[in-house]
Amino acid sequence: xxxxxxxxxxxxxxxxxxxxxxxxxxxxxxxxxxxxxxxxxxxxxxxxxxxxxxxxxxxxxxxxxxxxxxxxxxxxxxxxxxxxxxxxxxxxxxxxxxxxxxxxxxxxxxxxxxxxxxxxxxxxxxxxxxxxxxxxxxxxxxxxxxxxxxxxxxxxxxxxxxxxxxxxxxxxxxxxxxxxxxxxxxxxxxxxxxxxxxxxxxxxxxxxxxxxxxxxxxx
Amino acid sequence: xxxxxxxxxxxxxxxxxxxxxxxxxxxxxxxxxxxxxxxxxxxxxxxxxxxxxxxxxxxxxxxxxxxxxxxxxxxxxxxxxxxxxxxxxxxxxxxxxxxxxxxxxxxxxxxxxxxxxxxxxxxxxxxxxxxxxxxxxxxxxxxxxxxxxxxxxxxxxxxxxxxxxxxxxxxxxxxxxxxxxxxxxxxxxxxxxxxxxxxxxxxxxxxxxxxxxxxxxxx
DNA sequence: TTTTGATGCAATTTCAAAATTTTGTATGCT
DNA sequence: AGCATACAAAATTTTGAAATTGCATCAAAA
Numbered sequence: 360x361x362x363x364x365x366x367x368x369x370x371x372x373x374x375x376x377x378x379x380x381x382x383x384x385x386x387x388x389x390x391x392x393x394x395x396x397x398x399x400x401x402x403x404x405x406x407x408x409x410x411x412x413x414x415x416x417x418x419x420x421x422x423x424x425x426x427x428x429x430x431x432x433x434x435x436x437x438x439x440x441x442x443x444x445x446x447x448x449x450x451x452x453x454x455x456x457x458x459x460x461x462x463x464x465x466x467x468x469x470x471x472x473x474x475x476x477x478x479x480x481x482x483x484x485x486x487x488x489x490x491x492x493x494x495x496x497x498x499x500x501x502x503x504x505x506x507x508x509x510x511x512x513x514x515x516x517x518x519x520x521x522x523x524x525x526x527x528x529x530x531x532x533x534x535x536x537x538x539x540x541x542x543x544x545x546x547x548x549x550x551x552x553x554x555x556x557x558x559x560x561x562x563x564x565x566x567x568x569x570x571x572x573x574x575x576x577x578x
Numbered sequence: 579x580x581x582x583x584x585x586x587x588x589x590x591x592x593x594x595x596x597x598x599x600x601x602x603x604x605x606x607x608x609x610x611x612x613x614x615x616x617x618x619x620x621x622x623x624x625x626x627x628x629x630x631x632x633x634x635x636x637x638x639x640x641x642x643x644x645x646x647x648x649x650x651x652x653x654x655x656x657x658x659x660x661x662x663x664x665x666x667x668x669x670x671x672x673x674x675x676x677x678x679x680x681x682x683x684x685x686x687x688x689x690x691x692x693x694x695x696x697x698x699x700x701x702x703x704x705x706x707x708x709x710x711x712x713x714x715x716x717x718x719x720x721x722x723x724x725x726x727x728x729x730x731x732x733x734x735x736x737x738x739x740x741x742x743x744x745x746x747x748x749x750x751x752x753x754x755x756x757x758x759x760x761x762x763x764x765x766x767x768x769x770x771x772x773x774x775x776x777x778x779x780x781x782x783x784x785x786x787x788x789x790x791x792x793x794x795x796x797x
Numbered sequence: 798t799t800t801t802g803a804t805g806c807a808a809t810t811t812c813a814a815a816a817t818t819t820t821g822t823a824t825g826c827t
Numbered sequence: 828a829g830c831a832t833a834c835a836a837a838a839t840t841t842t843g844a845a846a847t848t849g850c851a852t853c854a855a856a857a
Binding site for chain 3 (some may be wrong): 828829830831832833834835836837838839840841842843844845846847848849850851852853854855856857
């Protein structure tokens with residue numbers, strides 16, 4: 360007799376993924392309180408499970424935790440955005456350099472493929488003039504491209520850290536009012552990065568990565 | 579009527595600190611199982627509190643967690659040691675460079691002071707021929723020096739990440755059989771780093787940081 | 798009118814036990 | 828004798844409730 364678990368009931372990893380997604384797509388306001396009790400009712404689990412998930416998210420940098428005061432969606436600030444950008448540039452430049460040193464033809468193929476998908480979506484955005492309807496798709500494709508770029512670096516630590524920073528970066532980015540201008544300007548930059556990477560021109564690739572990321576900074 | 583809390587009973591942060599200290603000073607074998615029940619009895623708290631602490635330590639990279647299989651002290655490997663070393667070099671080089679660019683006279687003073695304390699302890703080790711009796715002292719002083727070196731980098735993210743990597747690095751280092759040779763050879767290297775930093779010679783300082791850290795790699 | 802203190806409420810944190818899962822061992826079958 | 832299966836023991840995970848802590852509202856005094 361197989362036990363049937365309720366369809367609406369989610370286990371811990373699923374709850375983590377759902378909250379993670381909501382946080383990086385700005386479905387919570389910055390600094391908004393994340394009440395255990397509310398979330399417990401939404402996900403149909405106990406307060407302790409929620410607590411565990413929120414702890415994990417707090418070490419992922421998406422949630423701020425204060426002893427005896429619970430959890431909040433992480434607040435943003437100009438300094439923090441600057442910090443995130445600079446740190447991301449450092450990691451992506453180093454990861455890309457290492458990938459160019461170690462990457463084989465297989466890596467080149469994966470990078471080409473990732474860029475192809477990304478540019479297709481970016482073209483779609485440009486044609487239709489709106490970005491909202493493909494935002495999740497675009498978001499995934501952009502991550503794929505950047506992650507593939509550094510995927511041959513042979514450093515799990517660098518890659519894990521980069522993912523953490525990327526998510527935090529994204530959490531702050533999506534809260535902006537107009538994303539459209541941001542998205543369409545990326546087409547050329549992504550291609551420039553791709554071409555420099557395939558040419559194994561480390562200095563040029565670093566330059567393009569810097570340009571691509573640095574303009575996200577609020578000035 | 580003031581409530582007196584039992585002296586032996588530790589709260590969550592204290593338990594975290596104690597376990598953290600034990601992990602980075604190799605009081606657990608690599609891969610050793612960390613049983614909730616045992617720890618619960620030692621610290622006199624519930625299994626849930628232990629679980630929470632172990633979760634935090636696992637995101638700090640000191641403890642490995644497997645779903646339904648509990649927690650273990652993190653295992654080491656040659657690849658991981660190499661990765662930790664290379665990543666630490668990257669962060670410390672960048673942090674030192676930024677500190678040299680932004681640091682004021684106050685930073686120079688703090689760095690000098692940290693080096694003075696460190697070299698004093700290192701001299702003590704060299705004279706007495708043994709390292710065990712000052713190991714906690716030395717360990718703190720070494721951390722102080724490296725943290726001060728990057729403390730003017732103006733990047734909280736870089737500094738936090740560096741601390742995580744430093745702790746993981748240390749966790750693996752202290753498990754070696756003979757630490758003595760390691761410690762005494764550091765005197766010159768620390769001074770070289772200090773002098774290059776004070777001279778604001780970024781390239782030289784990066785070179786010394788690389789040499790200092792790279793020789794820890796198992797070859 | 799402003800500040801200070803007390804009281805009630807809400808949220809967080811801890812606890813002890815039940816439920817689920819894994820691990821180790823012994824027994825039966827090939 | 829070797830392998831697989833089933834049972835028993837141990838450990839992890841979840842649960843629901845109790846206890847502690849923080850927050851806000853309101854009253855009283857300066």
